[in-house]
Amino acid sequence: MTKMTKLALAVLPFMAMSGPSLAQDVTITLQSAFPTSLPVINTIRQFEAEVEAASGGTIQIELAEPGAIVPPFDIQQAVSDGKIEAGYTAAAYLHGSLPVASFFTSMPFGPQALDYMAWFYEGGGLELNQRMYDDAGFDLVTMPLTFTGMESGGWFNSPIEGTNDFAGLKLRWSGLASEVLASLGADTVLIAGGEIFPSLEGGVIDGTEFSFPQVDLALGFPDVASFNYFPGWHQPSTMIELVINRDVWDGLTDSQRTIIDMAARTNAMRSVLRMEYSQAAAVEQMAEQGVDVRLYSPETLDSLRVAWDTLVSEMAAADPFVAEVWDSLQAARTQEDTWDALTVTPMQRP
Template sequence: MIRRRLCASLVALFLAAAPAQAGAEEPLHFSTPITYGTHLPGLGKPVKDWAAEVGALSGGTLSFDIEQPGQNVMPQDILDAVSKGTAAAGFSKAEFWANRLPAAALFSGFPFGPDAKTYAAWFYAGNGLTLYQHMYDDGGFNVHVLPCAFGGAETAGWFAKELKSPEDIERLRIRIFGQGGLVMQKLGASPALVPGSKLNQAFQDGDIDAAELYPPPVDARTDLAGAVKRIYLPGWQQPETVMELLINKDRWNALDDQQQLWIETACRDTMFQTMSENPVLAAKALSDFADQGVTIETLPAPVLDRLHQTWDEIAAQQGKHDPFFSQVLDDIRKFRAEIATPGAVAPMAGASSLEPPMTSATE
């Protein structure tokens, strides 16, 4: 069985790596708006690398023409643009469509959800890909979806106030969105709608007490370390960020098997590459923050327990309103239980791969 699988993998790799003959055909161009600029590690740079690999595998016959955020399509309009065919493809993350597709957040990262390795296994060795495509099909969107990169684990956020107990969350003014925001709000926090570019000033003016932003390598491009001196781990609200490739389904179906394989192979390669490099980049960013006097702390167990309990309550309620949400979440939970190593001590669900750097700032 292992030998047959190995042979099949080698054949697929050979076919994917076989470039088209130079000059055999005119390049096919795909306009591809994106959500995050390609200068951002994890969230934006991977699409640039992926497009370059597709070009190389195809011998230049497939060209995904990257459009920076807002260049022609606003990030919030990418799904509709790709579905209608005004854009041939798009690179984003599914949680942006959660207001119309409640289960979307489960495919891009959610409270106490899978890490990168488990997401990859669920997509390719479980029901993940099938359920992912079903969500868009059932929602009436004319798109083909592929998970195509990992954006990295977030931290729990930047905090001007210390969290010692669940009660400290009450009346906490925090910038946080999505499912994590619902959890914090239910525990008594006050979500603050502050643009990322205004966070530094908001902290300095005392308008907010905490803020969730991005994975550490992207946070490092802000000046928050000059205004806030505490980061909490783990990023319980988003232990991993899955970036998706959307392709107009008519354009996808018009491709032959070889062309589709080039695109799929490049996505898998990019997922593996980002899975490998994101923890390294995050560790470096956290170490740099510590050197700037930022304290990297772990959330107390009672706080994490209360957050987890509250998320379970919210998820159960959402599942009652949307059966597909419940189906996807149940499938993820079942898959995680099945692949758990017998006899091993399981990490707390949602525990981030990020660990506090061993510096005096954490003592």
């Protein structure tokens, strides 16, 4: 927690006597787990500007790049401990110690972006996400800040003709999908985004997933990998969250908390629309650079789906909270599928 934030929180009792709506100045250091120059990720800069403008300058956000203060994968714990006031990160980075966290970032064969958003905002996902952190002892508040649609399905230097081809490969994969691939014989590792390019270039890893085509292109993956597969079975949509230290959050006024919440919701919609609009051109550019853009075979996708169904069933049987989260997601998807059956098919393009 910065000195300015501590001072602002210390004077709260005195300010409260002057009126409950009187806003205090606060500076929030917000470290990102991702380079803020990346496409769509860069919407966090608009979030920053909107919070400062809407608050009349009473909230100042100081953005820090990955690793500037703490390692990218340590952001939630650092926010909880008060080392930084806030973070922009993915819950799935806690997968090793808290496997249920991945359900709040993405999951294999999961919902599309708008359906995922609907579950968070209307179907109880946000409350379950907060409960996960509370139960695990984190002293923070979470809310969605970015949603994206389907990612690239994977970058490789050899073709993937079937699931047997994953066996023996060292792959940079994250979250629940890493366990799916591990069950098929892959050696999966998690490394930060900035380390992927040199790892592929040096042969440390044989393949990777990271993001959607526009980001993968910006990171230079076409220069170090020959094949890019689709669809992104492992991550049909993604939620990247804002986490704020609980004491900092409680020290804000109601209006300041509302401003942050509204700006986060605006950014969530902005990000998914910007991502959706820009990917076809990025794929075309990758193909022009010599990338072999391919589709996974139906048989490969079927095998991956079977492996995922087995994994999630085992996780739900072993952990009641995983079962609750999974049941909540499935209930939301059933409602969405029922509506889609009445609306999507009749409206398909000829």
